[in-house]
Structure formats: C-alpha cells, structure tokens
Amino acid sequence: xxxxxQSQPEMSVQEAETVTLSCTYDTSESDYYLFWYKQPPSRxxxxxxxxxxxxxxxxxxxxxxxxxxxxxxxxxxxxxxxQLGDAxxxxxxxxxxxxxxxTFGDGTTLTVKP
Amino acid sequence: xxxxxxxxxxxxxxMGNDKxxxxxxxxxxxTMYWYKQDSKKFLKIMFSYNNKELIINETVPNRFSPKSPDxxxxxxxxxxxxxxxxxxxxxxxxxxxxxxEQYFGPGTRLTVT
Numbered sequence: 001x002x003x004x005x006q007s008q009p010e011m012s013v014q015e016a017e018t019v020t021l022s023c024t025y026d027t028s029e030s031d032y033y034l035f036w037y038k039q040p041p042s043r044x045x046x047x048x049x050x051x052x053x054x055x056x057x058x059x060x061x062x063x064x065x066x067x068x069x070x071x072x073x074x075x076x077x078x079x080x081x082x083q084l085g086d087a088x089x090x091x092x093x094x095x096x097x098x099x100x101x102x103t104f105g106d107g108t109t110l111t112v113k114p
Numbered sequence: 115x116x117x118x119x120x121x122x123x124x125x126x127x128x129m130g131n132d133k134x135x136x137x138x139x140x141x142x143x144x145t146m147y148w149y150k151q152d153s154k155k156f157l158k159i160m161f162s163y164n165n166k167e168l169i170i171n172e173t174v175p176n177r178f179s180p181k182s183p184d185x186x187x188x189x190x191x192x193x194x195x196x197x198x199x200x201x202x203x204x205x206x207x208x209x210x211x212x213x214x215e216q217y218f219g220p221g222t223r224l225t226v227t
Contacts, residue, residue, distance in 0.1 A: 035215050039155075043202060045218035089155055101170050102147075102216060104157040 002027045004094050006105035013082045014113050020067075021077045021108045023092030031097030034068070034075045039107070040088040048090070051075065053097075079110075087112045117141050118219040120205050126225045127195055134191045135222045137205030143217070144210040145169075146188040148180060151202040151221070163188050164210060195226045 003026045013019035025034070036048040051059045051068050058066050063080045079086055092105040118139045127133050139146060147170075148160040162170035163182040177193045192199060202223050206216040 037215075037218075043221050045204065045206075045216075047215040050215055091157060101159065101162065103159075107155050107157070 002029070002032075002094050002096065002103045004092055004103050004105040006090075006092055006108050008108045009106070010109045010111070012111040012113060013079070015082055015084060017082055018078060018080045019082055019110065021079075021090050021092075021110065023075045023077070023105055025073050025075065025092075025094045025103075027073070027094065027096075029096060029098070033095045033097065034066075035093040035095065035102075036064070036066070036075075036077045037091045037093060037104075038086075038088045039091065040085075045091075049077065082112050084112050084114060086110060118205060118207055118217050120203075120219040120222050122222060123220060124223050124225075126227065128227055129195055129197060131195050132191070132193045133195060133224070134189055135203055135205075135224070137188045137190070137219055139186055139205075139207040139217070139219075141207055141217060143207040144185060145208050146182065146185070147206040147208075147216065148188065148190050149204040149206060149218075151204060153201070157204070161188075161190075192224075195224075197226050200224055200226045 005024045032053045034051045038046045038048050049061045065078045067076045089107045091107050093102050095102045121136045145164045147162045151157045160174050161180040166182045179191045182188045202221045204221045205219040208216045
C-alpha cells in the first residue's frame, strides 16, 4: 500500500518570503501522479500543482513549484513571494496510475505572517 | 455552474438516526469518490465509483452505504449514526484517467450529538 508522509504539521512564513513544504511517499509502482492541494479555512479543496512521475522536469504554476526527486520519493512544494491568501492547510497526494485511488498526507498548516 | 455540489452543507443529528448526503457533478466525469476528514483534518478515502460501479471500498463500517443512480450522482447513506461519525465528508470526481486531479465538493459537516 502506498503511504504519503508530511513531516511538518505546521509551518510559518513571512509575507513575501519563500517556504518549502516537504512530502515523501512510499510506493512500488512506476506509474503514478503526485498532487498538492490547498484547503483554506473555507474548507474547499483546491488543486495547487500536479506532477507526472514519468516527467523529470519539475512542475511550476506561477509562484508554486515542486522539487520532485523520484529516486528519493520526495515531492516538496515551494511557495515563492508568499501572500496572506496562501495561508491554508496543504495536502500532498499520491494517485496510482492503475486504480486511480488517491492517498493523502496528513497535511501541513501554513501560516503567513504580515 | 457549480462543478461538484453537495447537500446539505451542514447536518446536525442525534445518535441512532439515519441520514443521507447527496453529491452531484456536472463535469461529465466517470469517477466519483467519498472522503472523510476527521477533526484532525486527516483525509481518508471511503468509496469510489466508476460509471455507477463500485471500484474502491475501504475499511468502512457497514452502516455507510454509497449509492450511485447514475454517473453524475453519488450519494452516501449512513445508518445508526454514532458520535465518531462526526466529520466533514467530501465528495469528489475525476475523469477516469489518473493523470487528472480530483475536483472536490464543498464538504458536508456532519455533527452527531
């Protein structure tokens, strides 16, 4: 079974600074996909970024980028120029290429200080 | 033009009651899911349906029964509610292809007293 570990229950960052949220996973599959979701206080789950395991290039979406290290099974999220609206709980998710089942990490609560 | 909708958004009920939560998606997706998010915010999958067929059934008490009348709807019925069932329940959908992310509904906060 796949597991996803987010070792940082809480993180804080100063507005306009950069923060990195860590995520590691364990799998024996070769075909899979990785995601970061954001859950603000409104509790709506919002996709932040996705990464295909077969792609070596790290995904980027504006201020959000990932550092995908397939051999190390690591998938960290970097948020640049942090904004107050980035404050939320962030979930790392693994999705099997076969069954489509997603496994979520336990989440990291990000606080952005003005 | 809501993508994934759930009703109700809030549900307060007493132990022992039976309740249902409804979910609908207008994205044309083939696959729908139910997740439970507990008080510690841990998110766990409960069920998944693909074109009305159950494909994922995690270790969930028999009191929970999903029903998919068509591929756009996935309802969750809970019998004999218990205090431990209090949580936020999220419905989600995705195209069958695993490449795509899941689109989540707004969640239903269930409180059992």
